[in-house]
Amino acid sequence: MQQEKKLNNLLFVINPIAGDIDKNELEDEIKTSCAEHQLTCAIYRTTGERDSEEIQQRINENNYDAVIAVGGDGTVSLVGALLIGTHTPLGIIPLGSGNGLSKDLGIPQDTEEALQLIHEHVVRSIDTIDLNGQPSIHLSDLGFNALVVKRFCEGDRRGPGAYAWIALQEYMNYEPKFYRIETDTENFEGEAFMVTIANANAFGSNAAINPSGILNDGRFEICLIEPFPKAAAPGLLYRMYTDNIDGSVYTRRISCHRATVYNVDHEVVHIDGEPAELREEINVTMHTKSLKVILPIPEES
DSSP states (O other): OOOOOOOOEEEEEEOTTSSSSOHHHHHHHHHHHHHHTTOEEEEEEOOSSSHHHHHHHHHHHSOOSEEEEEESHHHHHHHHHHHTTSSOOEEEEEOSSOOHHHHHTTOOSSHHHHHHTTTSOEEEEEEEEEETTEEESSEEEEEHHHHHHHHHHHSSOOSHHHHHHHHHHHHTTOOOEEEEEEESSOEEEEEESEEEEESSSBOTTSOBSSTTOOTTSSOEEEEEEOOOOGGGHHHHHHHHHTTOGGGSTTEEEEEESEEEEEOTTOOOEEETTEEEOOOSEEEEEEEEEEEEEEEOOOOOO
16 A cells, blocks of 8 residues: 655644653654654644634644644544544544544554654544534543543543542442434434443443444444443443443444434533533434544555
8 A cells, every 4th residue: 555645744732731751852752753754843732721723723824734633532532623524634642541542543552653653654534423513533422431531521630540430439329311312223212321422442441332333434323331230230341341342231232324312311421532511402413534534554464
């Protein structure tokens, strides 16, 4: 497979609080790498205030060949949302606690290897999803996991350990909520422990909620975990971590092109790892191959 054209003018969007590496050293590494390959690069550090507007302004004023998200899933979602429907590809240098999308895309989790993709890569288009006007690239949730994400974002601790501790605390008293779901293929009405609207495969923890999902097939999946006895929890977790969640009697998966989810009990929602405020009626639509991404060159078979 042939190498893609060279990316000469780049914007790196760095989340300064993601990961546990020195961002000044990382910036130096980025600038050195770009200089060695005779590339022009600009750096934008996120602040948590008006980042979308600031990044969009820079994109509008410069003819970037790519925008590289340097951080976790939140940073990737922030940058990716601005590039949907454009010809500018998204690059990812994963530095977060989960890095779910980058894992599903096969992007190296090593910073140096991920940076090398800028120079040796292919560009491919993936699907994105829209929830009441808000873009989702990876996975969005209603129910238990969304509540855990909300508590995690509200807390001071980061990392898989903090997430697991919050999940354990919330699980002890969590009650399934009622949902009504209408899609172009089938419907659902009843209680669920969690409802995942999946464009991809696995959470950043490597738990695969949608193991057979494909990021560019023009479809998304609604993955339901229905009410289950407490004793069944270890088995469900085991199935998620062995890509066999569909084998559980407590799960159900609906593959579709469009859907409406009625969040009757007004349970919390997250989109790509970030808590979101949506109406009770959530309209979900698919935008086929609407986001270009920088990926590793596939190995020839």
